[in-house]
Amino acid sequence: MATATLERPVTELRIVTKAMPSWIPALLAALAIVLVLPLWVVRYPPILDYPNHLARWFVLAHIHDPHYRFDQLYSADWKPYPYILLDVLAVAMQRVVGIYLVGKLVLTACVLSVPLSAWYFLRRANPENQYFALFAALIAYNPQFLMGSLQNELSTSICFLMLGLWITYTDHPTVKRWLALTIVVTVLYLTHLIGFAVAGIIVTAFAMLSRKSFKVIASSWAAFFPGFVLYAYSQHNLPHKAPLIIHYESISERIRGLAFPLRGYTRALDALAVAVLCVIVVWAFTRDRGTRQTRCWAGTAAILVALYFVVPTGIGSGGYVNFRILLFAFIVALAGIPKFTRREWVTTAAAALVVARCIDVSYHFELAQPQMRQLQAAISVVPSESRVLAVEAASNSDQSMFLRPIHVYAYGIVDRGWLTPSLFHLDGVQPIRVRSDIYCPNVFCGPLNDSEPDWQRVNQDYQIVWIYGSSEYLPDIERLGTRVFTDGKVSIYRMAGS
Secondary structure (H helix, E strand, O other): OHHHHHHHHHHHHHHHHHHOOOOHHHHHHHHHHHHHHHHHOOOOOOOOOHHHHHHHHHHHHOOOOOOOOHHHOEEEOOOOOOOOHHHHHHHHHOOOOOHHHHHHHHHHHHHHHHHHHHHHHHHHHOHHHHHHHHHHHHOOOOHHHHOOOHHHHHHHHHHHHHHHHHHHHHHOOOHHHHHHHHHHHHHHHHHOHHHHHHHHHHHHHHHHHOOOOHHHHHHHHHOOHHHHHHHHHHHOOOOOOOOOOEEOOOHHHHHHHHHHHHOOOOHHHHHHHHHHHHHHHHHHHHHOOOOHHHHHHHHHHHHHHHHHHHOOOEEOOEOOHHHHHHHHHHHHHHHOOOOOOOHHHHHHHHHHHHHHHHHHHHHHHHHOHHHHHHHHHHHHOOOOOOEEEEEEEOOOOOOOOOOOOOOHHHHHHHHHOOEOOOOOOOOOOOOEEEOOOOOOOOOOOOOEEOOOOOHHHHHHHOOEEEEEOOOOOHHHHHHHEEEEEEEOOEEEEEEOOO
16 A cells, blocks of 8 residues: 555556647747746846846856955955855856856846756656646746845755755655765755745655655755754854844734735736635635645645744844745645646646736836946946945835835946945855955945944045935035936945045
């Protein structure tokens, strides 16, 4: 009986694969092109943190390049930190192609890998539902991605690649499969710590619900051990950290946040996607209770949703912590939907929603281009290799968080070789360090400031102050510096004391 249970997913996979209509591959290829089109039709994808990541990768690749002076402010710190995988890949890719193409390729990989990994996972978790991977394409442009958490997007994909391998391993355990599983889990750790933790929770929850043997559970946990060792090593002897600030949202806010994976630029489209999925789920559960395996995956998704209500929204400098869990819960839930006989309906609805989402993203990306070009023009007036402090008031913008060009100044690092400490450089997170004797108004050295900077130190340490979308600092700046550029929301000042 046990052998029959273990072989069942493989048998189902063969049946579904043979029955797959011949037009499905063409549809998937077309949707893949549509999915990445928004990234390639614009020069500057208005993804919030993207310019900062791009500039960091550029500095790391050129930190000892004599054509720049990056080593006067920055140093590399290559240790096995979580989140470091994209830095390694982006630096390596710059040996072959330029930084802007590297950025587009990274974004493309992040977006495409979500539905591909979901499809791989569903083929092993619930082959009858593999076409539900089209709905995973719908969340490729989720709020975390639009806000620039590229590592989070990639970790979602690697997590479901790992889960597909884990299902294969637990069905037929071998040493080779365990080693492959361990390698992918370790890569997942190097991509994002939350993805690593959530993967462990999913493995444990499903193993418990499906009553896997203790031997299988223990060997599955052992695959996570190298990641724990690397984390302990990478965090050892780090500078003393300030006490963690933990932020919780209200229950009502968390209930509204359940639609987070499907949120985009247009609320009407978000609501339509939620409604379509609700109809499909209700229809499926009224027609079929599902197999024991699908119920276990549904239970695992429910555990992740419960965890979303328990975990803080913000921990220290990290935000949207609990919301990230919902991205994983969404794909796991696709494996928990009972057999849906109307596949054509699901495929058509999912494809239509994906196309609509991509059109909506393209429209808003294109809408942001005039402002991005305006800011690029501002960058051109600042001398090359200038020491620049970027400043913006966090509470002084009426623009959507998705489209606020907070980090556009970072293109000046790539195009003009600026020296600015505003690159992400948190200890134990990014592999770059900033010289400690330069003044920083906060832990990130900008661009968001919640308190009044020490303008005398700014005048002493910086040649240029870049101010975007803020007027509260202008009196102090004008007392110490000379305005050399203003256009719309951006103003640039040359400091007198530098």
